[in-house]
Amino acid sequence: GDQLELELSRIRRGEAAREVDEIRVGRSAVAVPIHDAERCVVGALAVIGPTGRLSVDDVDLVVLLREYAERIVAPTMSKAS
Numbered sequence: 001g002d003q004l005e006l007e008l009s010r011i012r013r014g015e016a017a018r019e020v021d022e023i024r025v026g027r028s029a030v031a032v033p034i035h036d037a038e039r040c041v042v043g044a045l046a047v048i049g050p051t052g053r054l055s056v057d058d059v060d061l062v063v064l065l066r067e068y069a070e071r072i073v074a075p076t077m078s079k080a081s
Helices: 002-012 059-071
Strands: 017-020 027-035 041-050
Antiparallel strands (some): 027 041
């Protein structure tokens, strides 16, 4: 519980989401949000790889993911009147 809340608060502050051996032992992942034109989160861009080969603390990797996430143009959902 406390660990999850800590991770969620980091993500809310804008840090990349990361996991090591949580979903599958031997796999790690880093993810950043994809936003629509109104800056609502509509998806994520992630990299997943073998634990030990993928560093979830790689600052350059997070910067690269953020750069590409910003290039993705997510359509804005039209609101029904």
